[in-house]
Amino acid sequence: MSPPPGPIPSLETIRALLATRVIGATLHVHDEVDSTNRLAVDLAQAGTPDGTVVVAESQTAGRGRQGRQWFSPSGGNLYLSVILTGTNSPGIMTWIPLLASVAVVRAIQEVTGLSTRVKWPNDVLAYRDGHGRKVAGILAEATGGDPNDIRAIVVGIGINANMPLESFPEDLSPIATSLLIETEHPVDRIRLLATLLLEFEHLYAHLRTHGTAGIRESYLPLSDTLGKQVRIELVGGGQTEGTAEAIALDGALCLRAGDGTVVEIRAGDVVHLR
Numbered sequence: 050m051s052p053p054p055g056p057i058p059s060l061e062t063i064r065a066l067l068a069t070r071v072i073g074a075t076l077h078v079h080d081e082v083d084s085t086n087r088l089a090v091d092l093a094q095a096g097t098p099d100g101t102v103v104v105a106e107s108q109t110a111g112r113g114r115q116g117r118q119w120f121s122p123s124g125g126n127l128y129l130s131v132i133l134t135g136t137n138s139p140g141i142m143t144w145i146p147l148l149a150s151v152a153v154v155r156a157i158q159e160v161t162g163l164s165t166r167v168k169w170p171n172d173v174l175a176y177r178d179g180h181g182r183k184v185a186g187i188l189a190e191a192t193g194g195d196p197n198d199i200r201a202i203v204v205g206i207g208i209n210a211n212m213p214l215e216s217f218p219e220d221l222s223p224i225a226t227s228l229l230i231e232t233e234h235p236v237d238r239i240r241l242l243a244t245l246l247l248e249f250e251h252l253y254a255h256l257r258t259h260g261t262a263g264i265r266e267s268y269l270p271l272s273d274t275l276g277k278q279v280r281i282e283l284v285g286g287g288q289t290e291g292t293a294e295a296i297a298l299d300g301a302l303c304l305r306a307g308d309g310t311v312v313e314i315r316a317g318d319v320v321h322l323r
C-alpha cells in the first residue's frame with residue numbers, strides 16, 4: 050500500500066474543485082481543531098450562512114454520539130462539518146444524518162468504486178469476509194436547545210480515507226477500516242470531499258423542495274439493518290430486541306418484537322444479531 054498523501058490542501062485548492070452552490074460556499078479549512086462540530090456550532094450561533102463547511106486535517110477532541118470519541122489523527126482522513134440553517138421543520142433532525150449517510154455512500158462509490166452500506170441510523174460500513182467495518186461516522190447536532198425551535202443543524206462527517214491498518218488503535222482495528230484498506234489504493238481526499246459536498250447539496254435541495262420521502266427512498270436500499278434481527282441499546286440504558294422491519298416516515302427504526310408488537314426507535318445503537 051502507498052503511504053498516505055500529505056497535508057490537506059489549501060482553501061483555494063479545495064474551493065477550485067467544489068462544484069456546489071450552497072454547501073461549501075462559505076468554507077473554513079483548519080490544520081488542527083478540537084472538533085469541527087464544536088467550531089461549527091459556534092459559527093452557527095454567530096449566524097454563518099446556510100451550507101457553511103468546516104474542514105480540518107486533524108481533531109484533538111473529535112466527537113461521536115453520546116459523548117463518545119472519534120479517532121481523528123492527521124495524515125489522510127476527512128473530518129468536516131456542514132452547517133444547515135435552511136430547514137427547521139420539526140422532525141427533520143432524524144432525517145439529516147440519514148441524508149448525510151446517503152451522500153457518504155454515494156461519494157465513496159463514485160470516487161473509489163467501493164460499495165458500502167448503512168447500519169441504522171448512520172454508521173457507514175464496508176464489508177469484507179462477511180464482516181462490516183466502520184469506514185465513516187456521522188454526528189448531527191441541533192443548535193438552539195429546543196427541539197421545536199431548531200436554529201441550525203450541524204452535520205459532522207468523519208471518513209477514514211487513507212489511514213493504514215497499523216494506525217488504528219487496538220480497540221478500533223477489529224471494528225473499523227479505511228478506504229485505503231478496503232480498496233488497496235490511496236484515495237484523492239479532495240475529490241472525495243468535493244463529490245461528497247455535491248451529493249449532499251443535491252439531497253439537501255431535494256429535501257427542501259420535496260420533503261423527506263425522496264431521502265427515505267434513497268436510504269432504504271442502502272440500509273444494512275432492515276430485515277435483520279437486531280438488539281438496540283437504548284440511549285439512557287436498557288435494550289430491546291426484534292426484527293428491523295421498516296423505517297418510519299420520520300426516520301425512526303420500526304422493530305417487531307417477539308410478541309408481534311412494533312416499537313419505533315429514534316435513538317440508540319444497533320447490534321446486528323443475524
Ligand code: BT5
Pocket residue numbers: 083084085086087108110111112113114115117118119120121127128129130172183184185186187188204205206207208209221224225226
Ligand atoms: C459517530 O459516533 O460515528 C460519529 C462520528 C462523527 C465524527 C465527525 S468527524 C467531523 C465531525 N467533528 C466531530 O467532532 N465529529 C464529527 P458513534 O456512532 O457514537 O461512534 C463512535 C464510536 O465509533 C467510538 O466509540 C468507536 O467505537 C468508533 N470509532 C471512533 N473513531 C473511529 C474511527 N476513526 N473510525 C471508525 N470507528 C471509530
